[in-house]
Amino acid sequence: MQQVATEPRNEEFSLAERAYRAIRDRLVLLEIRPGAPINEEQLGQSLGVGRTPVREALKRLQYERLIATYPRRGTFATEVNxxxxxxxxxxxxxxxxxxxxxxxxxxxxxxxxxxxxxxxxxxxxxxxxxxxxxxxxxxxxxxxxxxxxxxxxxxxxxxxxxxxxxxxxxxxxxxxxxxxxxxxxxxxxxxxxxxxxxxxxxxxxxxxxxxxxxxxxxxxx
CATH class of the missing domain: 1.20.120.530 (GntR ligand-binding domain-like)
Incomplete structure (x- = not known):
């Protein structure tokens, strides 16, 4: 039975941190416009990382109210109110x-x-x-x-x-x-x-x- 990793390896941690910081600042500076859909694959390609680091980054960004996920609709940059x-x-x-x-x-x-x-x-x-x-x-x-x-x-x-x-x-x-x-x-x-x-x-x-x-x-x- 294959063991499920509960934490990423060190390399994945650094990639996730890099992805988090880059995506965060794009959201903060409105390079990703409020209300815009978040595409994991496109973000990964633009940052040169895989989907796993991007997903880890998006979890943090959702907690920080910079993105929001809606069932059956997807993930979007939050509006600026x-x-x-x-x-x-x-x-x-x-x-x-x-x-x-x-x-x-x-x-x-x-x-x-x-x-x-x-x-x-x-x-x-x-x-x-x-x-x-x-x-x-x-x-x-x-x-x-x-x-x-x-x-x-x-x-x-x-x-x-x-x-x-x-x-x-x-x-x-x-x-x-x-x-x-x-x-x-x-x-x-x-x-x-x-x-x-x-x-x-x-x-x-x-x-x-x-x-x-x-x-x-x-x-x-």
Whole structure:
């Protein structure tokens, strides 16, 4: 009798993680449009992986509310609902300052090196040469680096998911939000506060950033 594997091999784990990250960011940045059908075979071909890693990735993405599966209909990218903005902001207004403060307290030398490198990328960002998607990639990198620096896997996981949902809303109104570079550039002082080990300033800057995000989106509606 053939033994059924309960966990993938290490190689499959890495492929599933690679598939998860790639598909997640396509969904977050609306490269896969809201409501679009999810085709496992096409995704696997575009990523150069088999169906098993794609299926593992889709299970995680369904939990994160980025895709939804319907009986007899299939799997689709979830719609972006602007009415979710208030709920998402409510969570982020509490947790983003906490994460920034904890990052300022707990960041390792490696974390500070990563954040400092991102600070350099922010300084070099030029909206005349970079499109909005490139700036959004940088924005996501900064947020994820801050969350990782908290060294709290539960806080990190929660905030990555909520930041992903917020970014989808941002992408929906990208054409009506002219100051993308200014929004992304706000991370510069935040990174400086974290690297300097100033939790109070880091928390306040993070709170201001979330509040400003919600205000900008509401103004664009």
């Amino acid at each position: 602007i009415t979710d903005l208030a709920h998402i902001s409510e969570v982020r207004q509490e947790l983003e300052p906490l994460a920034a403060a904890q990052a300022a307290r707990r960041a390792t030398a490696a974390d500070r090196e990563t954040l400092t490198a991102l600070r350099g990328e922010l300084d070099r960002a030029d909206p005349r040469r970079q499109n909005a998607t490139e700036l959004l990639h940088l924005d996501l990198q900064v947020h994820r680096a801050v969350y990782a620096a908290t060294h709290n896997p539960y806080l990190d996981d929660t905030l990555v998911r909520y930041d992903n949902l917020a970014t989808r809303i941002w992408c929906l109104f990208i054409d009506r939000l002219p100051d993308m570079a200014g929004h992304v550039g706000e991370h510069g002082p935040l990174i400086e506060a974290i690297v300097a080990g100033d939790p109070e300033r880091a928390a306040q800057l993070a709170r201001n950033h979330v509040t400003g995000f919600e205000r900008a989106v509401r103004a664009a509606i």
